[in-house]
Amino acid sequence: MSLYPTTPLSGVRPADLLWISGAWSGQRGEDPIDEYWSQLQGDMLLGMFRWLHAGQLRFSELMSLENEADELVLRIKHFDPGLKGREERDRALEFVLVQRQEREANFLQRQVADPPWLVYRLEPDARRLIVYFAHEGEEVAEAEQFRYLRLEQW
Numbered sequence: 398m399s400l401y402p403t404t405p406l407s408g409v410r411p412a413d414l415l416w417i418s419g420a421w422s423g424q425r426g427e428d429p430i431d432e433y434w435s436q437l438q439g440d441m442l443l444g445m446f447r448w449l450h451a452g453q454l455r456f457s458e459l460m461s462l463e464n465e466a467d468e469l470v471l472r473i474k475h476f477d478p479g480l481k482g483r484e485e486r487d488r489a490l491e492f493v494l495v496q497r498q499e500r501e502a503n504f505l506q507r508q509v510a511d512p513p514w515l516v517y518r519l520e521p522d523a524r525r526l527i528v529y530f531a532h533e534g535e536e537v538a539e540a541e542q543f544r545y546l547r548l549e550q551w
Contacts, residue, residue: 400514400531400533400534401495401496401503401505401514401516401531402495402496402503402505403495403505404495405468405493405494405495405505406468406469406494406495406496406497407467407468408467409469409494409497410440410464410469411437411440411441411442411462411463411464411469412437412440413469413497414442414462414469414497414502414517415436415437415442416500416519416523417434417442417444417462417502417517417519417526418434418435418436418437418442419433419434419547419548420432420433420547420548421433421434421526421545421546421547421548422545422546422548423543423544423545423546424544425448425543426540428448428449428450428455429448429449430446430447430448430449430543430545431445431446431447432444432445432446432447432526432528432543432545433445433446434460434462440463440464441461441462441463442461442462442463443459443460443461443462444458444459444460444461444462445457445458445459445460446458446460453478454478456475456476456477456478456483457475457476458473458474458475458476459473459474459476460472460473460474468493468494469493469494470491470492470493470494471491471492471493471494471504471515472489472490472491472492473489473490473492474489474490475490490506491506491507491508492504492505492506492507492515493505493507495514500518500519500520500521500523501516501517501518501519502516502517502518503515503516504516504517511532511533513530513531513532514530514531514532515528515529515530516528516529516530516531523547524546524547525544525545525546525547526544526545526546526547527542527543527544527545528542528543528545529541529542529543
C-alpha cells in the first residue's frame, strides 16, 4: 500500500489550490528560504522559490501549476546563481496531482525511477505552509521539510 496514491486526479483546476498563493518565508536549518505564488491568471499559478546560504544564492526555482489535458501538473525549473538552468532548455521536473484535500495537495513526480511525492500542506491557522518530498517507506524528518510563515505584506 503506497503512502499516497499514484493515479493522477482528474478535474482539478489551479483555482482549487489558491490557498498556496502569497508570499512565504522560512528557514531550512540556518538558511533563509522564500516561496512566492501568484494569484490566478490565465488559469494558472506561477511560483518562485529562493534558497540562500551564507548570504548568497544557493539556487532558485521557477514553478507553474496548470492543467495538461484533465490533470493538474506542477512544473519546476531550477537555476543556479547567474540564472544558469539545471534542466535542459525545454525540460522541467514534472509532478502530477494524485491527492487533494481542503488544504493539502500531493503530487507524484513523473518519468523517474522511485518517484517522490511532493506535498504542500497549509496548517489549520492558514499562516504556516509545510512543503516536503516523501519517498515510499521513508519517514520525513522535520529538518527535511520546508516550513514557511505567510508574510502579511504581499
